[in-house]
Amino acid sequence: MSVLVYLENWDGKFKKVSFELLSYGKKIAEDMGVPMFALSLGKVDASELETLKTYGPEKIFVNDNGFDSLDNEMYASAISQAAEKEDATLVVFSQDNVGNALAGRVAVRLKAGLVSAVSAIPISYDPFIIKKKVYTNKVFGHVKVNTAKKILSLSKNTFEIIENAAAGVVEELALDHAEPKTKVESTDKVTGKLLLTDAELVVSAGRGMKGPENWGMIEELAETLGAATACSRPCSDEGWRPHTEHVGQTGKIIAPNLYIAIGISGAIQHIGGISNSKCIVAINKDPDAPIFEAADYGIVGDAFKVIPELNEALKNA
Amino acid sequence: MNILVCVSNVPDTTTKVKFSGTQLETEGVQWIVNPWDELAITRALELKESGAGVDKITIATVGLVGTETTIRKGLAMGADDAFRVDADPTDAFFTATQLAEVIKAGSYDLIMTGFESADYNGISVGGMLSEILGYPSVGAVSAVNIVDGKLQIDREIDGGKEVLSVQTPVVASVQKGIAIDPRIPAMRGIMMARRKPLTVMPAVEVEVYTEVVEIELPEAKSAVKMFDAEDIQGLVNALKNEANVI
Numbered sequence: 245m246s247v248l249v250y251l252e253n254w255d256g257k258f259k260k261v262s263f264e265l266l267s268y269g270k271k272i273a274e275d276m277g278v279p280m281f282a283l284s285l286g287k288v289d290a291s292e293l294e295t296l297k298t299y300g301p302e303k304i305f306v307n308d309n310g311f312d313s314l315d316n317e318m319y320a321s322a323i324s325q326a327a328e329k330e331d332a333t334l335v336v337f338s339q340d341n342v343g344n345a346l347a348g349r350v351a352v353r354l355k356a357g358l359v360s361a362v363s364a365i366p367i368s369y370d371p372f373i374i375k376k377k378v379y380t381n382k383v384f385g386h387v388k389v390n391t392a393k394k395i396l397s398l399s400k401n402t403f404e405i406i407e408n409a410a411a412g413v414v415e416e417l418a419l420d421h422a423e424p425k426t427k428v429e430s431t432d433k434v435t436g437k438l439l440l441t442d443a444e445l446v447v448s449a450g451r452g453m454k455g456p457e458n459w460g461m462i463e464e465l466a467e468t469l470g471a472a473t474a475c476s477r478p479c480s481d482e483g484w485r486p487h488t489e490h491v492g493q494t495g496k497i498i499a500p501n502l503y504i505a506i507g508i509s510g511a512i513q514h515i516g517g518i519s520n521s522k523c524i525v526a527i528n529k530d531p532d533a534p535i536f537e538a539a540d541y542g543i544v545g546d547a548f549k550v551i552p553e554l555n556e557a558l559k560n561a
Numbered sequence: 562m563n564i565l566v567c568v569s570n571v572p573d574t575t576t577k578v579k580f581s582g583t584q585l586e587t588e589g590v591q592w593i594v595n596p597w598d599e600l601a602i603t604r605a606l607e608l609k610e611s612g613a614g615v616d617k618i619t620i621a622t623v624g625l626v627g628t629e630t631t632i633r634k635g636l637a638m639g640a641d642d643a644f645r646v647d648a649d650p651t652d653a654f655f656t657a658t659q660l661a662e663v664i665k666a667g668s669y670d671l672i673m674t675g676f677e678s679a680d681y682n683g684i685s686v687g688g689m690l691s692e693i694l695g696y697p698s699v700g701a702v703s704a705v706n707i708v709d710g711k712l713q714i715d716r717e718i719d720g721g722k723e724v725l726s727v728q729t730p731v732v733a734s735v736q737k738g739i740a741i742d743p744r745i746p747a748m749r750g751i752m753m754a755r756r757k758p759l760t761v762m763p764a765v766e767v768e769v770y771t772e773v774v775e776i777e778l779p780e781a782k783s784a785v786k787m788f789d790a791e792d793i794q795g796l797v798n799a800l801k802n803e804a805n806v807i
């Protein structure tokens with residue numbers, strides 16, 4: 245038996261989330277008394293694979309034969325083959341675009357129960373019960389998994405990274421694959437920009453900013469902090485900001501260490517996307533705005549006055 | 562081209578959810594079309610109206626008879642017909658298995674599911690459905706277009722997007738961006754929806770893979786600490802020394 249952690253790579257590199265996944269998988273593997281293995285598909289530098297050892301995989305399985313771009317069916321088949329070969333009883337994915345697309349497919353292949361967006365280790369192993377937030381973060385559900393094989397996807401920035409070195413032997417794993425039925429025709433992306441979903445600090449603004457022309461001070465504040473920028477839904481719906489910045493129930497669900505909400509009223513759908521943040525700061529001119537119920541720290545005031553001052557104070561901090 | 566949209570019936574997003582045991586208390590709850598599914602129907606309608614070659618838009622729901630109000634709303638938006646599998650959707654695998662039966666009984670080129678359902682946030686029906694059917698799938702879909710009669714699907718990736726060509730039938734799990742404002746049914750649509758075909762199918766038996774055995778309420782949050790608008794430094798100090806986040 246084993247725990248298998250699937251690790252995406254980004255242009256051949258791993259990210260903090262990869263180490264978080266391994267730390268999580270390792271803790272569960274230790275509790276179960278089984279080894280943890282990592283699986284990486286696609287081309288990754290040897291030096292990158294080396295960095296994984298610190299987080300406890302006994303073996304790191306690799307295969308870059310044809311895994312150049314994501315085809316869900318092909319990848320799910322490969323991951324399932326690896327899970328079967330290595331007798332994995334538990335497979336761990338990251339709860340993100342790629343993990344979401346693959347976990348359900350692998351679950352069907354392995355006849356495994358799947359619990360998505362977990363943020364802690366199981367409550368018990370026998371029976372296997374794990375907690376997850378449901379109704380968009382309003383309550384927790386304890387989910388019992390009845391199948392022998394199980395699949396989990398871990399929400400980002402929820403599990404502590406633990407150094408726990410293991411052999412980390414890199415091994416080429418033979419995996420069959422058929423011709424993919426989807427094909428990437430073109431890619432359009434910016435590199436080097438801090439991504440909202442990776443960011444530990446987020447500066448977010450809402451309709452209280454009045455219009456897109458006033459976002460300069462939001463960007464400056466973000467720059468000072470080294471934070472990513474986000475917005476409430478109306479701001480992206482109106483085209484003031486790109487859709488990728490929209491957080492909340494129908495946008496991105498994030499869990500940064502710090503979330504600063506400026507001119508955002510704090511509608512329940514907005515809170516659903518940010519309530520896992522470790523620290524929430526609200527700046528709003530309305531003392532009765534519901535955002536203050538979700539916040540840890542608050543200032544009642546005019547954003548146009550408070551933000552430049554806050555920016556100066558942070559520069560000197 | 563025929564499009565099928567999988568629709569989940571969920572409590573209105575402002576609902577303060579209450580439970581008795583693991584059962585949601587439904588008294589006073591307003592039910593809606595799951596927000597992403599609503600956007601999927603909207604996009605399907607836009608494609609049909611643009612003359613890009615969409616023949617028919619079908620809705621499929623797994624749910625008890627009470628979900629027919631939500632299904633009728635989808636029909637009122639403009640979908641052509643609907644299927645309801647008569648069962649309480651207990652988990653994602655159960656739901657996906659039932660939807661697969663509906664799809665096998667028909668002929669669809671594009672199947673759209675919302676990226677998640679706003680109740681159990683399982684994020685998995687689309688993936689499971691495609692695997693059961695042996696169809697290709699695309700997740701994190703932010704646009705669906707038909708170019709020269711062929712589907713072209715945008716997938717969100719970190720920092721941007723990829724444009725994919727796909728073999729059909731295909732399952733697309735859609736998210737924000739696929740459409741902006743959900744279509745609001747007009748009076749005429751609501752009248753017509755009453756006469757549109759809604760077929761009820763029995764559920765097939767499925768092994769119970771996962772089940773919710775307990776609901777736990779989150780701990781009450783500690784009260785917010787307020788700073789005067791003149792005391793910006795006080796906030797900065799708290800972030801630095803108390804919360805340790807900067």
Ligand SMILES: Cc1cc2nc3c(=O)[nH]c(=O)nc-3n(C[C@H](O)[C@H](O)[C@H](O)COP(=O)(O)OP(=O)(O)OC[C@H]3O[C@@H](n4cnc5c(N)ncnc54)[C@H](O)[C@@H]3O)c2cc1C
Binds near residue numbers: 451
């Ligand atoms: C199905 C559904 C899903 C939804 N999903 C989401 C979602 O994912 N994310 C989301 O954000 N919303 C979502 N919404 C919308 C949500 O209900 C709110 O309408 C939205 O969050 C409000 O955005 P806002 O706070 O920016 O604007 P408003 O509610 O208009 O609030 C603006 C705030 O700015 C303050 N303000 C104004 N001027 C100033 C100033 N000079 N200085 C300081 N403060 C000022 C005001 O006091 C007010 O509190 C959803 C709604 C529905 C129905």
